[in-house]
Amino acid sequence: MEEFIEYVLQFGDLNQQQIDLITRKGTELDLPKGDYFSEAGKVPRQVGFIVEGVFRICYYNNKGEEITRHFLDENNLMVDYLNFKANTAASEYLQAVTDCRLIVFSKSNWEEISDTIVGFDQIMDKMFQKCLIQKLRKSPEISQDATTRYLEFMETYPSLTNRIPLAFIASYLGVTQQSLSRIRKNIR
Template sequence: MKELIQYILQFGNLNEQQIALIEQKVSEIYLPKGQYFSEAGKIPRQVGFVLEGVFRFCYYNNKGEEITDYFIDENHFVTDYLNFDANMAASEYVQAVTDCRLLVFTKQDWDDINNTIIDWDKIVTKIVQKCLTLKIESRSPLVSEDATTRYLSFIEKFPALVNRVPLSYIASYLGITQQSLSRIRKNIR
């Protein structure tokens, strides 16, 4: 719980009653590897804060191939926030890559916090902006770099994920085949 509060406090101030309200509204869940936190075609119903584990955002392209779009690990929020907030069906899946333990807010509890804590919306806006910035910063170089450079950038940006995420997901994220990734890994050792 303290990890969640410390994270939120980076984006705004909260008094003890507000912190108590947040702690009262959140519950801890366990999500086994392979399970979905949110699914394409369904309205996301919760916001999570990852205590342990790794999630990936993925979708299917027009050829039916599964594409990994992004990874989320410990001490970060995980949700399809825009669709959660708008109460609209998601276009991506959010899947547990490893066994995960997280703190979760239901839509009702999130709205209760928003309606009770003054400036909660400003804190949330700053969190969402930071998350989007991190995503863009990690994806932008992938467009113009060769495969080896993309993999080296991935290692630099996500050092904790390299040995926790299946190669097929990393290859998909980098936009290369698993065989190419295996060759690249062999060549840089």
Template sequence: MEKLIEYILHFGNLNQQQIDFIKSKATELELKKDDYFSEAGKIPKYIGFVSEGVFRFCYYNNKGEEITYYFISENSFVSDQQKFDAQAAATDYIQAVTDCKMLVFSKKDWDEILNTILDWDKISAKITHKCLTEAMDRRSPLVSEDGTTRYLSFLEKYPMLINRVPLSLVASYLGVTQQSLSRIRKNIR
């Protein structure tokens, strides 16, 4: 819980009463590896803060291939924010890559925080902006780089994930086959 509060305080000031209110609205949730936090076609139930574990964002392309396009690990918020806010059906999946522990907020509780804490909308907007900026920074170079450069960038941006995420998911994220990733890894050792 303290990591969540520490994270939020980077984006704005809260008094003890506001902190206690946020804590009272958080619920602990554990997901097993391969469980879904959010599924395409369903309305996202929660916004979450990851205490332990790794999640991936993925979708299926028009060929039915599963494409991983983002990873989230500890001390970060995870949500399909736009669909959560609108209470609309998600188009992507958010899946636990490892066993995960998190603090979650239902739409009702998130709205209560928004309606109770002055300037929560500004704090929330800053958090969302940071998450979107990080996603874009991690994703945009992948379009123009070769496989080796993409893999080296992955190692630089996600240093703690390489031993926690299956190589098949890393290959999907990088847009290469698992065989190509094996060759890339072999060539840079």
């Protein structure tokens, strides 16, 4: 829980009583590799903070192909915010790429924290803005050649290159695994 409190304190100040409330409302969750934190077609019901592990945000295109859109690793907040707030079904999946450990808040506990702590809405807004900016900035430019996209991936996610399956990296870059293998071989 200390990791989450440190994260929140980047966006605003909290007193000890407020920290204690947040600590009581969050629970630890271990999510095995391959399991989903949130699924398309279902209403998101919780907010997660990644303590350990890697997640990917993915969806299926109209051809039924799985597309990885984004990766999240340690010290990141994880929620489909718009659908969480609106109580509407998600269009994407949040899947554990590795075994993961999270701090999780149910919707009711998250709302109780928001209703109880004066100024927490502003802290939440700043946290969610950071998440949105990261999500938008880290998308690969399909107009670039595949080698450039891979080099940018390694720059954007330096710690993930050897932690996640090549199939997910290839999906993120919009290339086949064979193409990715050739690119990796050529830049070594």
